[in-house]
Amino acid sequence: MDRSEPRLITSVEHGVATVVIANPAKRNAMTLAMWGSVPEVLGRLAEDPAVRVLVLTGAGDTFCAGADISTLREGVATAHDLAVAAEEALAAFPRPTLAAVRGYCVGGGSQLAAACDLRFAEEGASFGVTPAKLGIVYPASSTRRLVALVGPATAKHLLFSGELIGTERALRTGLTDEVLPPGGLDKRVEEYVRMLASRSQLTQAAAKEFAAGRTDRDAHWAGEARGSTDTAEGVAAFLERRAPRFTYTTGSIG
DSSP states (O other): OOOOOOOEEEEEEEEEEEEEOOOGGGGOBBBBEEEHHHHHHHHHHTTOOOOOOOEEEEOOOOEBBOOOOGGGGOOOOHHHHHHHHHHHHHHTTSEEEEEEESEEEEEEHHHHHHHEEEEEETTTOOEEOGGGGGTTTOOOHHHHHHHHOHHHHHHHHHHHHOEEHHHHHHHHTSSSHHHHHOTTTHHHHHHHHHHHHHHHHHHHHHHHHHHOOOOOGGHHHHHHHHHHHHHHHOOOHHHHTTTOOOOOOOOOOO
8 A cells, every 4th residue: 555545544552552544645634435444443443352442643743634625526425424424433432532633633633533532632733623614514413522522602613613723722621631742742642541451441331331321221331340350350459459450341332
């Protein structure tokens, strides 16, 4: 594959899966093929028991400048459906997900970042939700997710205006969870996701579903807890003053 070809680059190391959005010629804009590949890539990583955390980031100094506008000529409806499918696949990923953002995180880029559980950004990053600049109706599911994340007033500002906001406002409104100084993002993300990878997947998976409103899964997770050794191991490790060795692994959320 030509290294300049738009693509998603994946790797797994120390329990952390990294997915890199790579289309450097267009600030990592998402082509239709890239949108379409997201569910397959995430499905494969979800089935890998070695994966305990997922990091989504962009190649170089940009996260993602949104959809590749030239591909919209092939059909706005097609792009809309592929983007929603990619976003929903990311939101449903059964393990913790974190967007590591530097540079532009705009349009479809913000859509993907919002679908992650957490977002860490480097100072100088810019966020924007820009369909109003193109006369595009933002998906209902994406709008609800944005409102849940930043509140209705900020969501309306972003959607009505299409203006970009910086990391200070993004942090204040909840669009990002941490802002790191230049050069500090990679180290902080690496430390944080390795910590997440050491924690109980049982706790994380249940919390992720409950936070998403899946209260119908209470009985399911009570059963999973009864059948897991994670609680006994966590208590024993605490009393013995050692790091726990959790063994519970999750599959796809259903």
